Amino acid sequence: MHSRDRQSAPDARGSIVVASIAAVLFVIVFGRMIHLPRSEADPSSSPGTASFSSSLGTQFFTKGNILVTSPASGQTVGWSFTIQGQARVFESQFNYRIRGADGSILTEGTALAKSADAGQFGAFRIPVRLTPSAVKDGTIDLFAFSPRDGSQQDLVRIPVHFAP
Numbered sequence: 001m002h003s004r005d006r007q008s009a010p011d012a013r014g015s016i017v018v019a020s021i022a023a024v025l026f027v028i029v030f031g032r033m034i035h036l037p038r039s040e041a042d043p044s045s046s047p048g049t050a051s052f053s054s055s056l057g058t059q060f061f062t063k064g065n066i067l068v069t070s071p072a073s074g075q076t077v078g079w080s081f082t083i084q085g086q087a088r089v090f091e092s093q094f095n096y097r098i099r100g101a102d103g104s105i106l107t108e109g110t111a112l113a114k115s116a117d118a119g120q121f122g123a124f125r126i127p128v129r130l131t132p133s134a135v136k137d138g139t140i141d142l143f144a145f146s147p148r149d150g151s152q153q154d155l156v157r158i159p160v161h162f163a164p
Contacts, residue, residue: 064154065089066142067121076161083126087113089144089154092122096142100135111142130162137161 068085071077087094092115097108107130115122143155 065144066094066154066156068140068142068156068158071140071158071160073158074161076163078163079130079132081128083128083140083142084124085142086121086123087111087142087144088115088119088121089113090147094124094142094144094154096126096140098128098130099139099141100133101137101139102135104135106130106133106135106138132164135162 065088066085067087068083070084071081083096092113093110094113095108095110098106100106107128109126111124111126113122113124138160140158140160141155143152145151146153
């Protein structure tokens with residue numbers, strides 16, 4: 001081995017260390033850029049779901065990559081309403097499921113977030129039309145499936161009341 005080759009090996013390791021530090025700093029800075037003001041967690045939302053309030057009085061429910069702005073927890077909705085928010089999920093696709101208090105599935109489907117690029121939050125609007133029934137209470141679940149193993153992730157559960 002030439003003496004010149006031995007000297008370049010530490011330089012390559014140094015470049016890897018610098019690149020690793022830069023990647024960690026990017027994650028820290030990017031994480032702070034999307035930080036939301038935190039309020040007390042809403043006890044009526046699902047475990048691990050945080051509730052936030054903005055200075056405008058809007059309440060948000062989030063679990064990592066899905067952020068719901070409407071409807072609010074405990075809100076009374078009609079048989080037709082719209083679910084709104086933002087999501088940052090694989091290929092911008094996620095799922096929703098609306099259940100009655102007895103666990104029956106009233107409707108379910110997939111939705112798309114309109115994000116500018118991969119890895120960014122994008123807005124979504126899901127128009128919902130339910131068949132009127134005797135169900136008075138229920139939950140709205142929004143979640144994504146892991147592209148790695150198909151497991152359910154980022155579940156946001158919002159309790160609602162149904163009224164004509």
